[in-house]
Amino acid sequence: MPKAGTEEASDLDPSARGVAKAAPQQPARTRFRRRNRRLKRWFPYLLVAPAVIYLMLITLYPGVFAITQSFYKVKFGPWRPIGFANYARLLGDYQFLGALWNTFLIGSISLALQCVIALTLAFHTYRDPWIRGWRIVFLVPMLFMPSAVAFLYKLAFLDARVFSDILIRLGLIEHNLAIQSSTWLSRAVLILADVWQWTPFLFIIFVAALQGQDEEVEEAARLDGASWFQIFWNISLPMMRPVIVVALTLRAIDITTMFANVFIITKGGPAFGTETISYFIYRTGFRSFDFGYASAASVVMLILTVIVAQTVVKRAFVSARS
Amino acid sequence: MARIELRNIQRKWGEFWGVRDVNLAIEDREFLVLLGPSGCGKTTTMRMIAGLEEPTEGEIVMDGEVVNGVDARDRDVAMVFQGYALYPNMTVYENIRFPLRMRRIPPSEHDARVRRAAEMVELSEFLDRKPAALSGGQRQRAALARAIVREPYVFLMDEPLSNLDAKLRQQMRVQIKYIQRKLQITTVYVTHDQIEAMTLADRIVVMKAGAIQQIGTPDQIYHDPANTFVAGFIGSPPMNLVAGRLEGGTFSAEGIRVDGLPDRLGGDVVIGIRPEDCTVADEGHLSAEVFGLEPTGDVTYLTLRAGDKLIEVKADRSYRVPLGSGATVAFDPARIYLFDAATGERLR
Numbered sequence: 001m002p003k004a005g006t007e008e009a010s011d012l013d014p015s016a017r018g019v020a021k022a023a024p025q026q027p028a029r030t031r032f033r034r035r036n037r038r039l040k041r042w043f044p045y046l047l048v049a050p051a052v053i054y055l056m057l058i059t060l061y062p063g064v065f066a067i068t069q070s071f072y073k074v075k076f077g078p079w080r081p082i083g084f085a086n087y088a089r090l091l092g093d094y095q096f097l098g099a100l101w102n103t104f105l106i107g108s109i110s111l112a113l114q115c116v117i118a119l120t121l122a123f124h125t126y127r128d129p130w131i132r133g134w135r136i137v138f139l140v141p142m143l144f145m146p147s148a149v150a151f152l153y154k155l156a157f158l159d160a161r162v163f164s165d166i167l168i169r170l171g172l173i174e175h176n177l178a179i180q181s182s183t184w185l186s187r188a189v190l191i192l193a194d195v196w197q198w199t200p201f202l203f204i205i206f207v208a209a210l211q212g213q214d215e216e217v218e219e220a221a222r223l224d225g226a227s228w229f230q231i232f233w234n235i236s237l238p239m240m241r242p243v244i245v246v247a248l249t250l251r252a253i254d255i256t257t258m259f260a261n262v263f264i265i266t267k268g269g270p271a272f273g274t275e276t277i278s279y280f281i282y283r284t285g286f287r288s289f290d291f292g293y294a295s296a297a298s299v300v301m302l303i304l305t306v307i308v309a310q311t312v313v314k315r316a317f318v319s320a321r322s
Numbered sequence: 323m324a325r326i327e328l329r330n331i332q333r334k335w336g337e338f339w340g341v342r343d344v345n346l347a348i349e350d351r352e353f354l355v356l357l358g359p360s361g362c363g364k365t366t367t368m369r370m371i372a373g374l375e376e377p378t379e380g381e382i383v384m385d386g387e388v389v390n391g392v393d394a395r396d397r398d399v400a401m402v403f404q405g406y407a408l409y410p411n412m413t414v415y416e417n418i419r420f421p422l423r424m425r426r427i428p429p430s431e432h433d434a435r436v437r438r439a440a441e442m443v444e445l446s447e448f449l450d451r452k453p454a455a456l457s458g459g460q461r462q463r464a465a466l467a468r469a470i471v472r473e474p475y476v477f478l479m480d481e482p483l484s485n486l487d488a489k490l491r492q493q494m495r496v497q498i499k500y501i502q503r504k505l506q507i508t509t510v511y512v513t514h515d516q517i518e519a520m521t522l523a524d525r526i527v528v529m530k531a532g533a534i535q536q537i538g539t540p541d542q543i544y545h546d547p548a549n550t551f552v553a554g555f556i557g558s559p560p561m562n563l564v565a566g567r568l569e570g571g572t573f574s575a576e577g578i579r580v581d582g583l584p585d586r587l588g589g590d591v592v593i594g595i596r597p598e599d600c601t602v603a604d605e606g607h608l609s610a611e612v613f614g615l616e617p618t619g620d621v622t623y624l625t626l627r628a629g630d631k632l633i634e635v636k637a638d639r640s641y642r643v644p645l646g647s648g649a650t651v652a653f654d655p656a657r658i659y660l661f662d663a664a665t666g667e668r669l670r
Contacts, residue, residue, distance in 0.1 A: 219374055220407035222394045224468070225424035234420070238411035 063302075070296035075289055086296035096297060098272055099280035102187075106276065107255040110191045115248060117195070118202035123232050126210040135204060142200045150264035153193040158265065183273030186266045190274055193261050198254070202247050209243040210236060245316035249309050256305055277301050324385065324475050324508040325350050326371060331380035333366050333532075340366045342532045344380070348476075348510060353502055356512045357519040358529035359555070364512045367529070368478050371510060373397045384475070395424075400469035401478040404485065406461045408453040414440070414464045415449040421472045439471040442501060459490045466498070470505060477502070477509040483518065495521055516556050520544065528552050550666040553594045553659060559623060559634040561594045565663055568593075573658075576629035578608045582655040590663035597623070597636040599657035606652030608633065612643050626651065 070086055072079040090096050125134045141149070156162040157179055164176045179185040213236060221231045259278040262268055268275030268283065275283070277297065285294030326348040333340040341363040348354050356364035369375040370382060373394035381388050389397060400421070408417050418436045427435075440446045443463040453461055462482060469477060479498070483491045499522050502509050513519055519526050520540045528535040528543065528551070536548040547553035553561045566575025571585035573593055580593065602624065613632060614625035617639070624635040626649060635651050643649055660669040 214405070214407065216403045216405050216407040217409060219394070220401065220403060220468075221409070221420070221424075222374070223372060223397075223399060223401050224421035225395045226420075227395070230424060235409050235411065 066295040066298050069292050070299050072292045074291040074295075079292075082292070086293050087300070089293065090296055090300060095272055095275070096277075096280060099275045099277045102272075102274060103256055103258070103276040103278075106187055106190055106194075106258070106274070107252065109187075110194045110255060111248060111251055113191065113195050114199045114202055114251065115244070117199050118206050119237075119244075121199075121203050122206035122210055123236070126207050131207065131211075135207065138200045138203050140200075141197045144197065146197065146260045147264060149193055149197050150261045153189055153196075153261070154265045157189045180266075181270055183270060186270060186274045189265060190258075190261050193265065194255065194258065198251060202251065205243060205247045206240065209240045213239060242316055245312060249312055252312075253305060253309060256301070326476060326508065326510075327381075327383040328367070328371075329381040329383065331367070331370060331377045331382070333363070333370065333375065334378045339363075339532045341370070341377075344532075344534055346527060346534070346537070348508060351506045351508055353499070353509045353511065353522060353524045355519040355523035355526045356510065356529060357514070357516060357526050357555075358535075359514055361531075362529040363532035364514075364527075364529050365480055366532075368401075368480055368510055368512050371476070372399050372401055372478050398475040399478055400472065400474035400476075401480065402462075402465050402469050402482040404481040406453070406465040406485075408461060408464055408468070410453050412452070413449065414445065414451055414453070414456070414467075417453070417464055418449075418467045418471050421468060425472060427472065435471055436467075439467040442470065442504075443467045443497070458486055459494070462486060462494060463497075466501070470501060470507075473505065474507065477507050477511075479509065479511045481513055482511075484513070484515070491518075498522065517558060520556070528555060547594070547659065548668055550592055550594065550661045553661070557596060559597050559636075561596050561659070562600075562633050563592050563594050563661070564628075564631055564633070565590070565592045567591070568660070576631070577610055578628060580607045580653060580655060580658065583658065583660065587660060587669055591669065592661040592663050592666070594659035594661060595653050595657065597634040599654045600633070600635040600651050601654075602635065602637050602641060603650055603652040606650045608653075609648060609650045612645055612647050612649050615643060615645060617642070624649065624651075 069079070071081060071083060073082045073085075074080075121138065125131055128134060144152075157164075161176055164173070164179075167173045167177070168175075177185065179189060217235060218231055221235055226234065256276075257278050258276050259282065262274060262276050262279045263282070266274040268279045278301075281294050281297045281301070284290050284297060328344050328346040328348075331344040331346075332342055344363075344367060356367060358364045366375060370377050373389070373392060373396075377390065382390055384397070408414075409420060412420065415436055418439055419432050422432050422435060423429075436449075437446065440449055443466050445460065445463050445467055448456060448460055448464075453464065456464065462485075465482070469479075482498070483494050486494060495518060498511075511518075511522060520543075523540055525537060525539055526543050527537050530551050536543060536552045538546070543552060544556055547556065547561075550563055554563055564575050564578060566573055566578065568583060568588050568591045570588070571581065571583050573580040573583055573591070583593075608626065608628060610626040610628040610633070612624065613627040614623075616623040616625075619639065621639055622637045622641045624637045624641065624643070626633045626635065633651070661667065662669055
C-alpha cells in the first residue's frame with residue numbers, strides 16, 4: 001500500500017511539514033542564485049593557465065628556439081644565417097639517413113615483439129583469478145630506472161659477458177660472443193632491453209581492454225563452436241583495435257626518441273650501426289658542437305613523428321567506427 | 323531426436339545452493355519453460371545444460387549419453403542471451419554466419435542458410451548493418467537468427483524478451499513459438515514472466531530457491547497449483563491467498579467467512595481464490611473497504627482491504643465505486659483452493 005504509506009509519512013513527519021511551510025516565508029526576492037557570466041566563462045581558462053604557461057616555457061620556447069636555430073650556422077660564435085643549408089646537408093648525410101634507418105629498424109622489431117608478447121600474455125591471463133598478482137609481477141620491469149636497466153644489460157651482454165658465459169657453459173658456443181663488433185647482435189641487445197622493460201606497459205593496457213569485453217559475447221562464441229584462439233582472433237582482437245593502435249603509437253613515439261639505452265650500452269657502435277636519431281642529434285650537438293645542424297635534425301624528426309602518429313591514429317579510429 | 327535428462331543436479335557455490343535436487347526430463351521437440359523469480363536457479367540450470375557451468379553433483383544426459391565435462395562448444399546447443407551478445411565488430415550477416423564458419427559447415431551452403439535464417443526472423447533488409455545500428459527488437463531477432471541458422475540439437479533462451487517493450491514482446495513471443503514449431507527443435511526457455519511461460523510452454527517448470535516446485539502444462543500449473551508459491555506466482559493479478567481457520571467446512575478469517583468447504587479437512591489453512599473467481603455482489607463472503615480501483619478498459623481491477631490483507635477482484639469493465647467506500651464480494655466455493663498454513667502445500 002504505497003499510497004497510504006507515503007501520505008501518512010508526510011503527515012507525521014514534522015520536518016517535511018516544516019520545510020513546506022518555511023518556503024513561502026522566504027523573501028520573494030529570488031530563490032535562484034545568478035552567477036557572474038563573465039567569471040563563468042573565464043574560470044576554466046584561469047584554472048588551466050598555470051599549467052599552460054609552464055608547459056609553454058619548457059616546450060614551446062625551446063621548440064621555437066630550435067626551429068630558429070636550424071636556419072643558422074651555430075658553433076659557439078655568433079649565429080650565421082644560412083637558410084635551408086642545414087636541411088640540405090641532412091638529406092645527403094649518410095650518418096643521418098643511417099640513424100633514421102636504425103631507428104626504424106630497432107623500433108619496429110622491438111614494437112612488433114612487444115605487441116605480440118603483450119597480447120599473448122594478456123589473452124592468457126585476463127580471466128585468470130590471479131590476474132592482480134600477474135599484473136604486479138609483470139609491472140616490475142617498468143618500475144626500474146631506464147638507465148639502471150641499460151647498465152644491467154650492458155653488464156650482462158657486454159662488460160661482464162654473463163650471457164656469453166652461460167652459452168659457453170651450456171656448450172652452445174666455444175668463444176665469447178663478440179657482440180660489440182656485430183651490428184646485428186648490438187641491435188639485438190638494444191631491442192631485448194626495450195622489450196624487457198616496456199612489454200608490461202602494453203600488457204597492462206591490453207588486459208584492461210580485454211577485461212572490458214562483454215563476457216556474454218565470449219560465451220555466445222563458445223556455444224557457436226569457437227575455440228579460445230578463434231574467439232581472440234575473430235572477436236577480441238578486432239574489438240581491441242583502437243586500444244592497440246593508441247598503445248602502440250605511444251610506445252612508438254617513446255622508441256623513436258630512444259636515447260638512454262644507446263648512450264649507455266652501445267654508444268651507437270659498431271660503426272654507427274646502432275645509432276638512433278636521438279643519439280645522432282646528441283652527438284652532433286654535444287660532441288661536434290654543431291648546434292644549428294643538430295636543431296635541424298630535431299625538427300625533421302619532430303615533423304616525421306607527428307605525421308606518422310597522426311596518420312596511424314586517424315586511420316585506426318575511422319576504420320573502427322565505420 | 324533430442325531428449326535431455328537432468329538427474330539429481332546440484333550446484334553449490336561454497337555454502338550457497340544455486341540449484342538443488344533438480345530431476346527433469348525434457349522430451350524431444352518440447353518447448354519447456356523454466357519459470358521463477360530472480361535467484362531461483364533457472365538460469366544456472368540452463369547454463370549447466372549449455373555447458374557454461376558444471377554441476378557440483380548429478381548427471382546431464384543427452385540422448386542417453388552423459389555429457390558432464392563435455393565443453394560448451396562440443397554440445398551443439400544454441401543459446402539466445404538476455405543481452406543478445408551479438409559480435410559488435412561484425413555485420414548482422416557475419417554474426418549469423420559465425421556459427422557456420424566455426425562449425426566447419428561447407429562455405430558453399432553459408433549464404434543460403436544465412437539468408438533463410440534472416441528471412442525467418444524478418445531481418446533480410448538489415449544484413450549489412452552492424453549491431454550498434456539496430457533497434458532492440460532487431461538485435462533480438464539477429465540473435466535469434468544466429469541461433470537457428472545451424473539447426474542445433476537444442477535451443478536455449480535466457481530471458482530473451484526482457485529488454486523489449488511490451489508490444490514488441492508480444493510480437494516476438496508469437497514469432498518464437500512459430501519458429502520453434504516449424505523447426506521442431508527442443509527448446510528450453512528461461513523467464514520470470516509468467517505470461518511468457520503460459521503462452522509459450524508445452525510444459526512449465528516452476529522453480530524457487532534452486533528447487534523445482536511444480537512441473538506441468540500451463541493449464542495444470544494454473545488450475546492445479548501444487549503449493550502457495552506456485553499459486554501466488556502464476557496469474558495476473560495473482561491468486562488471493564488468505565490465512566485463517568477451517569472448522570467443519572467453514573473457513574473464517576478477519577472479515578471473511580466461507581461455508582461449504584470440505585469438512586474432512588480442518589485446522590490452520592490458507593485459502594486461495596483467483597481474482598476472476600470473485601464477483602461483486604449484494605451478498606457475499608467478504609465485505610471490506612475499497613482500497614484501489616483500476617479500470618483497464620476491458621476489465622476493472624478492484625482491490626479490497628480486509629484487515630492487513632489486500633484482495634484483488636476482477637470486476638466488470640463498467641464497475642465504478644469511489645475509493646474508501648465499501649464493497650461486497652462473493653467467491654465461487656468450488657473454485658477455492660486449500661493449502662496447509664505451515665508447509666504451503668496443497669490440501670486435497
